Amino acid sequence: QKEVEQDPGPLSVPEGAIVSLNCTYSNSAFQYFMWYRQYSRKGPELLMYTYSSGNKEDGRFTAQVDKSSKYISLFIRDSQPSDSATYLCAMSEGNQFYFGTGTSLTVIP
């Protein structure tokens, strides 16, 4: 079983839709949870990170962590074509980061 599981998609939504991206994990020692966006042929870009359970909002993006269920989510409101990318979840234990496989998202104008 992988440490972090993420549905690879692809996910295709119309412009303006609310997007929900999710990851599950097995290691209860994870304390920090990150979301990255990766455009084709580029390095990942950190969107936001949260510590332990709860919600965090940054503009159109909201990250949720439910440690009891070992489940994290990223919501994108009012999705734009420029949001089309691969979204990677990541979690850390100490100084090691564990990434999901990424979900490919396409926002159709």
Next chain:
Amino acid sequence: ETGVTQSPTHLIKTRGQQVTLRCSSQSGHNTVSWYQQALGQGPQFIFQYYREEENGRGNFPPRFSGLQFPNYSSELNVNALELDDSALYLCASSISATSKEQYFGPGTRLTVT
């Protein structure tokens, strides 16, 4: 402020050869982590360097080695290349070894034939 840079952009090597990849960390950052990202997969942690010392290693064999220099730039060396080493190699810098904010470079795409 200059971001994380990596060189070369692309590289083609033959099985059994050795390769060196380079990374310049973001200004003010003293920690560099290296990742391997195979096609269609998420990045896998290779190791981290903090103030010129290895500070944690993932599940990679010893033929993957690294260095960090006094200016905090870093090198990843891979010996005895195998076909499965073909991947995008990413480095990420952070302001400290405990920071969760990593800033990635664009990566070096290595192809082993």
